[in-house]
Amino acid sequence: QITLKESGPTLVKPTQTLTLTCTFSGFSVSTSGVGVGWIRQPPGKALEWLALIYWDDDRRYSPSLKSRLTITKDTSRNQVVLTMTNMDPVDTATYYCAHRHGYSYGSRDGYFDHWGQGTLVTVSS
């Protein structure tokens, strides 16, 4: 059974750096084909993909946010960490991590078949 859970601050100030941790079970991020992604959703708005890390440490970022994002993995702790710099009130959102399942073995596409519960991050002074 795959589960994921996000953790991190609920409130950050403008210009600060946000660090979120996704702790998961039921799979290993070092297993060939595995990927873990981060997606956010501002209140009442659409989902927005942020970043994805693959089993081989390949990392992909949203082009519009690439300069502010870093995604890393800690295989021994079953964790994936996302950092986002220079936070702004428009970054207020629920942040989700999710397990990515590829369409074929080793592919760099796929779908998010398991999601965490999400964590609401508010950016305010």
Added chain:
Amino acid sequence: SYELTQPPSVSVSPGQTASITCSGDKLGDKYACWYQQKPGQSPVLVIYQDTKRPSGIPERFSGSNSGNTATLTISGTQAMDEADYFCQAWDSSNVVFGGGTKLTVL
């Protein structure tokens, strides 16, 4: 950048068929998937690889994808299907989500 366009809202009567579209340039050449999100809950995958249903998703959910449009169809819509629905595809190595469609069952 690649965009996926969905209608903001769709209404359907209970027991009828609901169709939610997702449009993107040559979307039919890519795989599309769909997520259902109810208020206060995380998204749930309901269709992947255009037409496949994950385990536990009712048979009334189906999908298609051709040309520039992917479609999520809910046959015999039930009140419990009222939710937001998001399509998703890939553009090169990037994940793209549609803007979401609010399905109202009335």
